Amino acid sequence: MRKIIHVDMDCFFAAVEMRDNPALVSLPLAIGSPAERRGVISTCNYVARRYGIRSAMATAHALRLCPRLVLLPGRMALYREVSRQVMQIFARYSEIIEPVSIDEAYIDVTDSPLFQGSATRIAEAIRADIQRELNLTASAGVAPNKFLAKIASERNKPDGLFVLSPPQVPEFVRQLALSRIPGIGGKTAERLNAVGLHTCADVQQFPRQQLLLQFGKTGLMLLERAYGIDERPLNTSRERKSVGVETTFAVDIALEEQGHAMLPQLLAELSKRLQRREWRGQIARQGVKIKFADFQQTTVERSVNRFSPPLFDELLHEAWLRGGGKPVRLVGINIGFPAAENSQQLPLDLQ
Numbered sequence: 001m002r003k004i005i006h007v008d009m010d011c012f013f014a015a016v017e018m019r020d021n022p023a024l025v026s027l028p029l030a031i032g033s034p035a036e037r038r039g040v041i042s043t044c045n046y047v048a049r050r051y052g053i054r055s056a057m058a059t060a061h062a063l064r065l066c067p068r069l070v071l072l073p074g075r076m077a078l079y080r081e082v083s084r085q086v087m088q089i090f091a092r093y094s095e096i097i098e099p100v101s102i103d104e105a106y107i108d109v110t111d112s113p114l115f116q117g118s119a120t121r122i123a124e125a126i127r128a129d130i131q132r133e134l135n136l137t138a139s140a141g142v143a144p145n146k147f148l149a150k151i152a153s154e155r156n157k158p159d160g161l162f163v164l165s166p167p168q169v170p171e172f173v174r175q176l177a178l179s180r181i182p183g184i185g186g187k188t189a190e191r192l193n194a195v196g197l198h199t200c201a202d203v204q205q206f207p208r209q210q211l212l213l214q215f216g217k218t219g220l221m222l223l224e225r226a227y228g229i230d231e232r233p234l235n236t237s238r239e240r241k242s243v244g245v246e247t248t249f250a251v252d253i254a255l256e257e258q259g260h261a262m263l264p265q266l267l268a269e270l271s272k273r274l275q276r277r278e279w280r281g282q283i284a285r286q287g288v289k290i291k292f293a294d295f296q297q298t299t300v301e302r303s304v305n306r307f308s309p310p311l312f313d314e315l316l317h318e319a320w321l322r323g324g325g326k327p328v329r330l331v332g333i334n335i336g337f338p339a340a341e342n343s344q345q346l347p348l349d350l351q
Contacts, residue, residue, distance in 0.1 A: 001110075001144050001166055002108065002110045002144055002145060003108070003109050003110045003112075003117075003119035003142070003144070004106055004107070004108055004109075004110075004119075004142070004143055004144065004145055004146055004148075004149040004234075005106070005107040005108075005109060005119060005122065005123045005126070005140055005141070005142050005149060006104065006105075006106050006107075006140065006141045006143075006146070006149035006150045006152065006153040007086075007090065007104060007105055007107065007123070007126060007127075007138050007139070007140045007153065008103065008104040008138065008139050008140070008153045008154070008157070009086065009103035009104065009130075009136060009137075009138050010046075010136070010137045010138060010139055010157060010158035010159060011043055011044065011045050011046060011158070012043060012079065012082075012083075012102065012103035012136075013031040013042060013043045013074055013079055014029050014030065014031055014043050014044055014045040014048075015045070015136050015137065016075075016078065016079060016082055016136065017029065017031065017072055017075075018045060019134075019135050019136060019295070020295060024045075024070060026047065027047060027068075027070050028044070028045070028047045028048035028050075028051060028053070028066050028068065028069045028070065029044060029045045029047065029048055029069070029070045029072070030042075030043070030044035030045075030048050030053060030059075030062060030069055030070070030071050030072070031043050031044070031071075031072050031073075031074040032059050032062070032071060032072075032073075032074070033059060033073065034059060034071070035058075035059040035060040035063055039058070039059040039060075040056055040057065040058055040059060041053060041054070041055055041056065041057045041058075041059060041062050042055065042074060043055050044062075046158060048062075048066060048069060051065045051066040051069075052065050053065055053066060053069065059071065079102060080102065081297075082134065082136070083102045083103060085133075085134055086103075086130060086134065086136075086138075087099060087105065088244060088246065089126060089129045089130055089133070089134075090105055090107050090126065092129070093107065093109060093112065093114060093122050093125065093126060094107050094108055094109050094112055094122075095236075096108035096109075096234050096236055097234070097236060098234040098235045098236055104153075106146055106149065106150075106234050107122075107126075107234075108234050109122050119142045119163075120142055120161075120163050123140040123142050123161055123163075124161065126138070126140065127139075127140055127159075127161065132248065133248045133330070135295070137158055137159035138159070139153050139154070139156060139157045139158060139159060139160050139161070140152075140153055140160075140161050140162075141153030141154070141155065141161075141162050141163075141164070142161070142162070142163040142164065143163075143164040143169075144164075144166050144169065144228075145228075145229070145230035145231070145232075146230050146232055146234070147181065147182055147225060147230040148164055148169065148172075148173075148228060148230065149164075150182055151176070151180055151181075151182075152164045169228040170227075170228065172228070173200045173225070173226060173227065173228040174199065174200055174201040174204070175199060175200075175201065176199060176200045177198060177199055178192050178197060178198060178199060178200065178202075178203070178222070181222070181225050183218075183221065184218075184222075188215075188218060191214075191215070192215075192222075195214065200225065200226040200227075201226075203222050203223065203226035204226050204227070208223065211223065241336060241337055242334050242335060242336040242337060243270065243273050243274060243334065243335060243337075244270070244287075244289075244332055244333060244334025244335070245266050245269040245270045245273065245332060245333060245334070246266070246289065246330055246331065246332025246333070247262060247265070247266065247330065247331060247332070248291075248329060248330045249328070249329055249330070249331075252293045252327035252328060252329045253327065253328050254327050254328075256316075256317065256320045259290070259316055259320060259328060259331050260313055260316060262331050263312050263313065263316065263331075263333065266312075266331070266332070266333050267309055267312070267333065270333060270334075270335070274335075282305055282306070282337075282338055283304060283305065283306070283307055283335045283336065283337060283338070284303065284304075284305070284336045284337055284338045285301050285302060285303050285304060285335065285336040286301065286302055286304055286307070286308065286311050286312065286315065286333070286334070286335050286336075287299055287300060287301035287302070287315065287333065287334045287335070287336070288300050288301075288312055288315035288316045288318075288319050288331070288332070288333055288334075289319070289330070289331070289332040289333075289334070290316070290319045290320065290322075290323065290328055290330065290331055290332075291328070291329050291330035291331075292323050292326040292327065292328055292329065293326055293327040293328065293329050294326065295329075296326075297330070298319050298322045298323070299319070300315045300316075300318045300319045300322075301315070301336070302314075302315060307335065312333050316331070
């Protein structure tokens, strides 16, 4: 039996904006393009959702629903960077990760030894890391497969966790509305409803051949989902471009020497991750990341073709100067891989 976690960030773009500007927290907020440009809403916070505002809604309509809506254009470069940080947190708990979008992913922890193999505790730890390190919230679902984990992550939003254990699956899916199944859009749901199919229990009782004749591949998929079956593996085929480690200090540090003192520990952890990957190839770059107390961050990278531990000290010094004396809450190091690892294979010396 597999253990799959689906993690979905809560109103991601809006949440990042509220984190960086707390004055927005109590206001109806949306990220999107202006109404005069026939814009649409990308996402909105939960205050705005009380007015009926939703993603993909025309901005003009959203403003009619809530004239005092705060509309921001969005900062995609920042959102991508925060997404990268979220994915790095996931990577601490499993190497089997399928990013679905910029703000959600599936994580397979079936064989994880962490927390005595408890997927629930791993999900709790992931959410706690996101809250503590990024000051954002995420909702998670734990289930035996992808489609159930996806549905479970929606049950206790925002900032919630829902666990669906194998014994609970039969009764859970019987009551599940077909419109909640990923892949069943509005038009398909209408066609299903027209023949009396509203829940998975209805599908279980419906003649199999009739279902396949009327709905083809969708009918076959529904037969599986109606019994809680989803054997799709996680798609992890995306090429890994870098490996990094980082640490968030319990108390902000003020001295550059404190940052340098953390580098050996980070280097040891980076070495472990690379050894787990059994990778002994070239690298394309080394980098250091610093996040300051005000959540502003900077990254300094250097193009190289051989690993050099002392280089991290140089990069850290350069990054530290950019803060102008601001306290630091996080330090991280990373290496980037070449576009293709089919070039000359060289040993990696981390000593």
